[in-house]
Amino acid sequence: MDWNHYRFLSLWPLPAPPAAVYTALERAEDYPRWWPQVRAVTRLDDTTGVFTFRSLLPYDMTLTARETRRDPAAGVLEVAMTGDIDGWARWTVAARGPGALARYEQVVDVRKPLLRRLAVPGRPVFRANHRLMMRAGRRGLAAYLEAV
Secondary structure (H helix, E strand, C coil): CCCCEEEEEEEEEECCCHHHHHHHHHCHHHHHHHCCCEEEEEECCCCEEEEEECCCCCCCEEEEEEEEEEECCCCEEEEEEEECEEEEEEEEEEEECCEEEEEEEEEEEECCHHHHHCHHHHHHHHHHHHHHHHHHHHHHHHHHHHHC
């Protein structure tokens, strides 16, 4: 088993139309406005940006995300990531009842040296940290969508 390889899946039921959810998710530079753990997003060009994250644990993670797929008709946003983590992430937004379901998938390898050294004992804590970040993101996006 590669202790530095992670697969994540988060499902966010949201009380907003899929088009509104998709629009909010495609504006990555606005993530810090509604997602507390996304500390900064700096656009480099129309398809690339640098993201800094920090969840409950006392370390920042920085990565460069490059858009690899943007398909509003299918509700898909996908990026390739390099930096403290390498891999990909994908949002898929679909109708669900009166609202939407945002599905987040991520497959990454950790490159940050400290986290690599702590891979075996830290893995359950790192996974819990990610769950907390995603839970806060869902709550933040729901509140943001309700306000706009």
